[in-house]
Amino acid sequence: MSKLKRKRQKKIKQVSKSVAKIVSLFLILGMLFIVVLQHLSTSVQQTNDSSDTQEQTQQTFIAELLPHAKELQKQYGILPSIILGQAILESDWGKSQLGKDYHNLFGIKAGDAEDKVELKTKEYEDGKWKEITAAFKVYPNWQASMTDHTLLFVNGVSWNTTIYQNVLKATNYKVAAQALQDAGYATDPDYASKITSVIETYQLNQYD
Template sequence: MATKQDIFIEKVKDGAIAGWYAGKILPSVTIAQACLESGWGISELATKANNLFGIKAKDDWKGESYTVRTAEYDKNNKQFFINAAFRKYDSWKESLIDHAKFFHEGWREAHYSTHGVIGQTDYKKACRGLQNAGYATSKIYADQLMGLIEMYKLYKYDDVIKESEVKGMKI
């Protein structure tokens, strides 16, 4: 019998694989971020705003937003709470597509490329790159992502990408 985690992964995996071709973000990392950031699709942001990744609606965002109380961490890893506006989407698919595009918007492309996130084929390096680039304020963000990738064997979706590129195929 499939668990809620298996069902969630099944729902987002195709969008995560498509994200590799749209923005060169590893599927395993995309899926792990969606799991962690959305609480397996049941967070308030995931259910009310279809935002699987906790992507905030900064000044450059032209779409709708949804404001929610969220935890942040200071430089000493002390938790505090703020009200923040997050991007709002019509569907999870739209959230998955925007996730891949997010890393290529304006200054972010050079920033995330420099930190080894865009185009990275090693999920551990990509996870560390996300943390070092400041994607999340948690000091254990990379470890959390890697733990999910390993526990649920999400790296198998990276293997699909690598195999298709070796054969010269596109999914």
């Protein structure tokens, strides 16, 4: 066999090996691409499922509170959007420890002779947030918490029985939210805007 022929065969073998390596590389890359696509597809599906589940949970929470909120509106004039908006903001859709375990949806504090539980919370004082331990009321169910919340607006507090009257008189959720903040319901300086944001995000004013 001539040297030229041997060189050609050697070159052909080298080219074949190179082609085989390239083909193998493309196959591996192709398989990796498919795996990545499958993973992304699964992640997107899980995200969609999670979003759907969260939305269903939120709608269930609203549906559970709405009938009693409407009853309280009929009896006392309080806007359902304010009841629902505060419940969502204060209890994180009923998932907070206070809301879930003790049925207190609104962070209402307890008096000396009332059933209570002590939990850590945050208060805004002197221009900054501080963690404190406070005594909160314990309720048998969410509806009892809603009733007590409304009666707080109706009866006020011992040192000012009319402090929440502007909340009850309000026919607009924005006015009611601002009245809550002005009356000092919460120490959060952005409380009114947060309540308003919740109401508008979930269109709770449709129930007013």
